[in-house]
Amino acid sequence: MPAKKKKAVTARKTSAVDTYFGERLRERRRDLGMSQGALAEALNISFQQVQKYEQGTNRVAAATLFQICTLLSVDVSYFMPGMQKGAQGSAELAAVAHAITKAPAPRGRKAAPARGAKSKKG
Numbered sequence: 001m002p003a004k005k006k007k008a009v010t011a012r013k014t015s016a017v018d019t020y021f022g023e024r025l026r027e028r029r030r031d032l033g034m035s036q037g038a039l040a041e042a043l044n045i046s047f048q049q050v051q052k053y054e055q056g057t058n059r060v061a062a063a064t065l066f067q068i069c070t071l072l073s074v075d076v077s078y079f080m081p082g083m084q085k086g087a088q089g090s091a092e093l094a095a096v097a098h099a100i101t102k103a104p105a106p107r108g109r110k111a112a113p114a115r116g117a118k119s120k121k122g
Helices: 016-029 035-041 047-055 062-072 090-102
Strands: none
Touching: 016 062, 016 090, 035 047, 035 062
16 A cells, blocks of 8 residues: 655745734734733743734734733724724624633643743642
């Protein structure tokens, strides 16, 4: 029996939306006088990851987007091009993002610690 060919794994490319999101993230973070390090700590990620989000290099997961919105006190629509605050669908999008953050971690993966939770090292 011939060996199976492995599929080439291709990375998802970022888009103009990712760049727009990054610009808005940087703008809002600076408006609040928050450093990349402070935002990263609150999200439990490295400040380099925040840099990548702001540059549009890395995409942002829905659960992370919800956390960012909460931390920066903005609606999800703030980061979406063409969506006005209170636009139809905004409430539904926020509800979906909230549900995602409450969903259990997939098998084999540990759930991210809650914001502000201390990690157990032992």
